[in-house]
Amino acid sequence: MQKQKVLVVDDDECNRFLLERTLSKDYDIRGVASGEDCLEMIAEFTPDVFLLDVLMPGGMDGFELCQKIRNKGAFNSSLIIFLSGLDQAEKKVYGYQVGADDFMSKELGADVLKAKIDSQLKRIKATNDAMSMAMIAMTNAGEIGQVALFYERLNDASNYRALAEQVIEICKAFDVSAAIQVRLDDSIVNVSTSGIVNTLEDEFMLAARNANRIHTLGKRCLFNFKGATLLIRIMPEDADKAGRFRDHFASVMNGVEARMRSLHAESFVKSQNESLVLDALKGTHSALDCMMLEFKKHDLLSKDIIEKLIGEMHLAFSYLNLDEGQEEYLMNVVNQSMNTMTELSSAGIQLDRRFENVTSSLEKLLSPLAS
Numbered sequence: 001m002q003k004q005k006v007l008v009v010d011d012d013e014c015n016r017f018l019l020e021r022t023l024s025k026d027y028d029i030r031g032v033a034s035g036e037d038c039l040e041m042i043a044e045f046t047p048d049v050f051l052l053d054v055l056m057p058g059g060m061d062g063f064e065l066c067q068k069i070r071n072k073g074a075f076n077s078s079l080i081i082f083l084s085g086l087d088q089a090e091k092k093v094y095g096y097q098v099g100a101d102d103f104m105s106k107e108l109g110a111d112v113l114k115a116k117i118d119s120q121l122k123r124i125k126a127t128n129d130a131m132s133m134a135m136i137a138m139t140n141a142g143e144i145g146q147v148a149l150f151y152e153r154l155n156d157a158s159n160y161r162a163l164a165e166q167v168i169e170i171c172k173a174f175d176v177s178a179a180i181q182v183r184l185d186d187s188i189v190n191v192s193t194s195g196i197v198n199t200l201e202d203e204f205m206l207a208a209r210n211a212n213r214i215h216t217l218g219k220r221c222l223f224n225f226k227g228a229t230l231l232i233r234i235m236p237e238d239a240d241k242a243g244r245f246r247d248h249f250a251s252v253m254n255g256v257e258a259r260m261r262s263l264h265a266e267s268f269v270k271s272q273n274e275s276l277v278l279d280a281l282k283g284t285h286s287a288l289d290c291m292m293l294e295f296k297k298h299d300l301l302s303k304d305i306i307e308k309l310i311g312e313m314h315l316a317f318s319y320l321n322l323d324e325g326q327e328e329y330l331m332n333v334v335n336q337s338m339n340t341m342t343e344l345s346s347a348g349i350q351l352d353r354r355f356e357n358v359t360s361s362l363e364k365l366l367s368p369l370a371s
Contacts, residue, residue: 003028004121007047009038009065010083011056015106019051022110023117034058035065042069047078049117052100054084054091063098070099077128079120083113146173147248154259160184163259164191167230170252174245177233181205182260184227205229214250223249225257 008019008031016031023029030045032038036059038050050069054062062082069075081102082095092103101120104113150170157163160182168191171178179192179201188206190197208215208222209229215222216235223230230253236242 004048005046006030006049006051006117007032007038007041007045008051009033009035009056009062010051010053011058012053015053015083018110019113023114026114027117035060035062035068038065039068042072042075046074048121050075050078050080051113052080052082054082054086054095063094066095066100067098077124079117079124081116081120143174143244143248146170147251150252151255154255155262157259157263160260160263161189161191163256163263164189164228167191167252167256168193171230171232174248176235176245179205179231179233181229181231182227182256183209183229201231205231214246221246221249223253225253227260228253228256230256 004027006023006027006029008016010016011033020029020031032041034056052062052065066080080100081104082100083104083106085106095103104116153166157166164180164182167180171193177193179197182189190202209224211222211224213224219234221232221235230249236245
């Protein structure tokens, strides 16, 4: 296990020697005589702990050095302890104000100093671990939120290309370069975060469709699900982040597979319904043709009957010895009946034409289905 690093800044060589000798067993320790030497040293040596003297003649004092160390940013989590013979409360308060973590008297023994350092380092580690866990939790919650949003919008994808585009949108939200291939019975849909899926990627995803469900190849990662393959071109280098991404994209592709099944089912039901409508339309045409023939037959028969009736009436008039008024009355009765029959025949023909108009409109409405 690598030792934690300690830097002693004290103009007294004897103090530096004693501290280095006392702490060298447990820490990687070095010592410098001034604040200026300290700032040069930390360019190549990154201490976990600074042990600073307050009063250092001839240059910057410990307070100024502490402030400069904190201003660098890289040492925000480093432990800074002042070692001094000063006992004034205002000096200690000022030390805390410029960024120190603790203030110890030089008279305290090495064992007390070591215990203090160990205690403070444990506290800093616990704080850093807690912050790291909190950041991971917040990051993971944000990522899960993106996946949840994808699932909320999943049913909005009314076709396979829209579904592929939704996958690419979540890939963009995760800031990864990706391409997805959706394979149908008669075509292939390719969509990419870059806007283009090149021929090599297209062939690669098609060839790898029977590989493992999640297949890692160098920096690339393939997610193979029934009918669809997602290619992440460059996975995160951080192992934890890469692991989370594998889980998230596997979940996304589970949703894609489920939506593809539902789209297929919707398409099947739609085609079945369309087939039933077309069959019904054909049946209507056939029935109308039969009706038209019946109307024409009825019309012809009616006209024949009327013509025969009129002929027989004229023949009867010659035998019945009717006067002109009686003949006219009977002919009016016959003509009225003939007109009524003609009107009925015409009404039937009009009804047939209306049915024809309805079926013609249905044909125009459903013409895309027939094709």
